[in-house]
Each structure stands twice: as C-alpha cells, then as structure tokens.
Amino acid sequence: MKSISRALIIGKHGQLAQALIASKPNKIIATAMGRDDVDIGSLESIIAAIKQTRAELIINTAAYTQVDMAESQRDQAFSVNRDGAGNIALAAKRTQTRLIHLSTDYVFNGKQNKAYCVDDEPSALNVYGASKLAGEQAVIATKYEEVCIVRSSWLYSQFGTNFVKTMLRLMTQQPKLSVIDDQTSCPTSASELGQFIWSLSQQETLAPIYHWSDAGKASWYEFALAIQDMALNLGKLDTRIPIEPISSSQFSSAASRPLFSLLDITASRQIMTAKPWRENLTSVLQQL
C-alpha cells in the first residue's frame, strides 16, 4: 500500500467533491478547489495549485454534467470534459502526481445486454458521453502510469442536485409522476464512491480503468419507486402519489440516453465491497 497524505480535489462545489470531503480518512489532508481557485483551462494554473497544496494525489471531479444542456452547448462540454481533463493529466505527469479522473457509464451506447467491463469498447450516444469519452482519451494520451479513470453511474447524495432530490421534490409538488422504465444501470451513492476512491488512492499500482457502482441494477422507474417507499417509511414524505412506468420514447428530452449502461464492478470489489443500492439509498435518505 502507498501512503498518500495530501490530496487536491478539483471541482469543489460538485456533489462528488463534497462527498469525498465528507468520507475522507483522517490521515489524508485534502484541499478542494473550484473554478475561482484553479483554471483547468491553464496548465500553469493547475501546476501552481498542485505546488501550492504539495498534493501527492489529484482527484478530478470537475465536469460539465448537464446531459440535456450539453446537446446545445457542445463546445462548453468538450472544453471542460475533454480539454480540462487533458490539462489536469498533463499537469499531473509534469509534477509526477498521482491522478484519479472521474468518468461515466454514458461513455457506452447501451446496446449490450450484459454489464460493461473496463475493456469493452465505449461509444457514446450523447454529447455529454462523447465529451467524457474524449476526456478519457486525453487522459490516456499522456501515457502517464500514475493515472487512472474511475467510471461510475447514476450518482446521488445529500449534496448538490441529483435524481433522488429531484424525485422527492416532484413527489411533493405533482399529483402523479411518469418515470422511464427502459433505461437500466445502477444507482450509486456518491459517499460510497468517495470511499472507493480513497481506498484506490492508496493502492501500490493502478490499473488504467476501474468501474464502480453500488451492487445490483435498476431502471429509473424502479429507483423512483424505491425512493418513494423508503422516504414514506422514514417519514421524509407524507403522501404516496401514483408513479407510472413509461418508455424513453414517451419522455421528451434533448439527449438520448443508453438503455443499458450497467458497469461490471468485479475487479473493483477486490478493493472495496459494494453494498446493495437499496441499502445505500436508505442511508442517504436518513441524512436528508
């Protein structure tokens, strides 16, 4: 095991950055930086941030994550998700700092019917996925052995905005909901992903790519049903509303999303045990 004690988290105000700070082991000193602190468009700015914090590890959580907006803001999405990621990887290589870079299940087109392994061929359906895939390629192109990519799926937490919080809000505002039942992956607790990243950071050697999600699988509809059931049980909701399963074609959205983007997490289970997604959902709802 390595003993890395100083980390720089880029993307300070995002949900994963906040979950990383909340799940950080005591022995690690972490500094989180947002766009006011570091310009990921500038190699010099990133190198200065690494030197200032004397970081031995960078975790890049900064990303353009608005999936539908990205369809009409292609340049902005690629600027952050491809160019920013590439700059951070180059700065990590120049300063010989370990880098963990975050990516997504949306790099896959969802046409497979078994969970995606790390070496399955990615091919994105939407601009967000394409920009994240281009970011992975920019990171890999640095040929730096102390960098790895961690792909995850359907993150939620008490922080930021996410599907769980959106559903809870809509369940108090709408008489009924219609939720897509033909897109399948696995909801993932950002806090559990945070713990996986901290464990990974101490590994002696890194593989190029890891997949991490909670255990199991679900459609957005099944996820919404579980959110409602558990929130009612925990007293976080007062009233049950009807939730209707619909197909992707019945839901109007700018971006196409993969129908099946479940990640195969077999290799990552050697680093940390993945808990069933329903168990993690209960823990997060208790904190809301």
Ligand SMILES: NC(=O)C1=CN([C@@H]2O[C@H](COP(=O)(O)OP(=O)(O)OC[C@H]3O[C@@H](n4cnc5c(N)ncnc54)[C@H](OP(=O)(O)O)[C@@H]3O)[C@@H](O)[C@H]2O)C=CC1
């Ligand atoms: N959310 C999800 O469901 C999933 C996310 N991922 C990946 O995990 C990572 C973290 O996601 P998550 O925390 O949910 O995302 P968020 O959208 O919550 O956070 C992303 C952060 O990136 C920051 N950011 C955006 N553009 C820039 C920029 N130009 N310079 C500096 N910072 C910038 C944002 O800052 P600001 O607040 O100022 O805009 C925001 O704080 C991302 O790489 C994402 O692709 C992977 C799978 C699922």
Ligand SMILES: Cc1cn([C@H]2C[C@H](O)[C@@H](COP(=O)(O)OP(=O)(O)O[C@H]3O[C@@H](C)C(=O)[C@@H](O)[C@H]3O)O2)c(=O)[nH]c1=O
């Ligand atoms: C609000 C709502 C959404 N939906 C659908 C739309 C969509 O297909 C799905 C989820 O909606 P969201 O907008 O929360 O999800 P989306 O932004 O697609 O979530 C993705 O974000 C990026 C950042 C990732 O990397 C992915 O892993 C994934 O988490 O639910 C309904 O069916 N009914 C509804 O009432």
